[in-house]
């Protein structure tokens with residue numbers, strides 16, 4: 001079963017070795033990514049491919065709605081390993097327009113467990129209700145919610161104790177917020193970057 005995937009894998013591995021015979025030997029010894037990507041699980045947002053990075057160059061955490069919940073052991077384990085061990089220089093929270101997680105959070109339909117997972121997005125919608133209600137077009141309103149969600153997750157990351165402690169010991173680390181557009185394949189920097197405790201912290 002899945003023979004086409006195995007065939008793709010074989011071809012990919014051979015291409016890699018053909019263009020760089022040491023490629024896999026180097027990766028086995030060490031991974032030294034400079035970036036942690038926190039993105040949506042959506043299949044249309046493939047992290048490495050979007051930013052043109054090879055295996056070993058991007059540490060990736062993906063979940064539904066690109067959330068960084070301060071009580072989620074999965075995300076926190078990834079963040080601590082990335083910051084404390086890999087010493088990544090950048091954490092990039094990447095949302096995307098047309099996010100099914102974001103629209104599912106606020107469409108009022110019940111889906112089960114995922115409704116609990118998406119609860120933080122409903123909180124964000126509630127906190128920004130006035131701004132969002134003023135946007136007449138539904139698609140534009142949801143896209144704005146995608147941006148507000150990225151902003152919240154950037155603050156979650158920047159205010160996390162692992163990140164605060166890294167800054168306290170002088171480790172260079174910036175947290176960024178981007179949003180990806182499915183329609184043109186481009187990322188947009190939301191200018192939320194924080195690179196130190198002076199411009200971070202719970203707000």
Ligand code: CO
Nearest residue numbers: 040042099100
């Ligand atoms: Co999504």
